[in-house]
Amino acid sequence: MPELPEVETVRRGLEAAMDGERIKRVEVRRPDLRWPLAKDFAPRLEGKRVIGVGRRAKYLLVDLSSGDVLIMHLGMSGSFHVFLGQKPEDKRLGHYYHERSKHLAHDHVVFHLASGASVTFNDPRRFGSMKLVAREELDGEPLLRRLGPEPLGNAFDAAMLAFACHGKKTSLKAALLDQRVVAGLGNIYVCEALHRAHLSPRRRASTLAERNGAPNERAARLVDGIKAVLTQAIKDGGSSLRDHRLTDGELGMFQHHFRVYDRAGEPCRTTGCGGTIKRIVQNGRSTFYCLVCQK
Numbered sequence: 001m002p003e004l005p006e007v008e009t010v011r012r013g014l015e016a017a018m019d020g021e022r023i024k025r026v027e028v029r030r031p032d033l034r035w036p037l038a039k040d041f042a043p044r045l046e047g048k049r050v051i052g053v054g055r056r057a058k059y060l061l062v063d064l065s066s067g068d069v070l071i072m073h074l075g076m077s078g079s080f081h082v083f084l085g086q087k088p089e090d091k092r093l094g095h096y097y098h099e100r101s102k103h104l105a106h107d108h109v110v111f112h113l114a115s116g117a118s119v120t121f122n123d124p125r126r127f128g129s130m131k132l133v134a135r136e137e138l139d140g141e142p143l144l145r146r147l148g149p150e151p152l153g154n155a156f157d158a159a160m161l162a163f164a165c166h167g168k169k170t171s172l173k174a175a176l177l178d179q180r181v182v183a184g185l186g187n188i189y190v191c192e193a194l195h196r197a198h199l200s201p202r203r204r205a206s207t208l209a210e211r212n213g214a215p216n217e218r219a220a221r222l223v224d225g226i227k228a229v230l231t232q233a234i235k236d237g238g239s240s241l242r243d244h245r246l247t248d249g250e251l252g253m254f255q256h257h258f259r260v261y262d263r264a265g266e267p268c269r270t271t272g273c274g275g276t277i278k279r280i281v282q283n284g285r286s287t288f289y290c291l292v293c294q295k
Helices: 004-018 041-045 135-140 158-165 172-177 187-197 217-235
Strands: 023-028 050-056 059-064 068-073 079-083 107-113 118-122 129-134 277-282 285-290
Touching: 004 050, 004 059, 004 079, 004 107, 004 118, 004 217, 023 041, 041 129, 068 135, 129 135, 158 172, 158 217, 172 187, 187 217, 187 285
Parallel strands: none
Antiparallel strands: 023 107, 050 059, 059 068, 068 129, 079 118, 107 118, 277 285
16 A cells, blocks of 8 residues: 555655646446435536645645645555646656556546646556545544554654653554654555564564653654655655556666565575564564564
């Protein structure tokens, strides 16, 4: 499933194409994705101007001139493709062009813009979702209201992370995957951040805080590791493992910089470590880490 860096790179691609543009027409080619689309989905979008394209955790938020916000999630295999013209074979926006997937049956929603560009949502597995919500109701929206802090926000620091983990008996990895603790992290970037912080994924989450809840140096290292890995991944366009592509069709490149993820049996890349990357299973998910330098 796409994580924060992948969703952020998609957001930036959509912003370049959609911000300030009027949605001329919406094609809804099937009535449902992960759940049914509203019956008035297309009419509520058509004729409206996009006044902003944002992100909250792994959700894309398209702010509309009508006062509605379109909340979208990529699910397991969802992707957006931006085209300069109305035909799928027209070249996409961006510096590179890759031949597009021929599976047109998976193009479920198409946004035609007044500029002549079109934005197509393709989702073979249909775990993606789209939902229109009035802007004044956004704070109470069930999809968003329980989300934790944004890891790249100024407010996210060692004190905030330690407070969220204080007293938790779960593993550090499980805590970081909890979207109520910190929003947007997934399996790949949790593994990578823990390696940068030299912390074991099996360590108890509560060890980030002192008895009084104050942050310790582990919490500070981990916050720095999270911010560093996310920043680099966004710069590289995210990680393309199976389905993720940028909106211009280009692949993300961060998978070439993995330090531990999917590298079981390979040498640790920490200078002077000498350890070997191990794979274990935690809560049904693969975890990759170094037994030597991650304590």
